[in-house]
Amino acid sequence: MNKQLEKALYQQLNREYFSAYQYLAMSAYFEHQSFKGFASWMRRQSDEEMEHMMKYYTYIIDRDGEMAFESIAKPIQKFSSPLSVFQAGLKQEKEITKHIHNLIELAISKKDHATHHFLQWFITEQVEEESSFKDIVHQLSLIGTNKAGLLMLDKKLGESASRES
Ligand code: OFO
Numbered sequence: 001m002n003k004q005l006e007k008a009l010y011q012q013l014n015r016e017y018f019s020a021y022q023y024l025a026m027s028a029y030f031e032h033q034s035f036k037g038f039a040s041w042m043r044r045q046s047d048e049e050m051e052h053m054m055k056y057y058t059y060i061i062d063r064d065g066e067m068a069f070e071s072i073a074k075p076i077q078k079f080s081s082p083l084s085v086f087q088a089g090l091k092q093e094k095e096i097t098k099h100i101h102n103l104i105e106l107a108i109s110k111k112d113h114a115t116h117h118f119l120q121w122f123i124t125e126q127v128e129e130e131s132s133f134k135d136i137v138h139q140l141s142l143i144g145t146n147k148a149g150l151l152m153l154d155k156k157l158g159e160s161a162s163r164e165s
Pocket of ligand 1: 016019048049052093096122125126129
């Protein structure tokens, strides 16, 4: 595999790992706030990011790529509200999408059709993930500081996380 592309792939692996770590930190924040449903939803999100990270790992190994593990950045752990957490999550997903698009551009420029094909799955996944975060940000914006509304959404997300796991 082209060395520049190989490096870009293991850098993306690192970003997916960081997403998992960040979402786990968000889940811990919600646990401390007793928002058990938000905590479960974020934990499920973190598990999904670990699965994404492993997809990159398996792909690089399958292509006989060299793996260079790098440090995982420290996640943000302090937030001001549930809304601020989901806004940060949406920002993280948009950042990931941008990097996947860059990776695709690079795969095309290196005429690496297999990598181009491999990345298509992530394009679809990112549309779904951005949409989930966007919906929750929107709902939390409408709820504002209404405690009953927050608890209702917490319950709903907890139920959806247990259905998916
Ligand atoms: Fe949602 O970031 Fe993975 O792909």
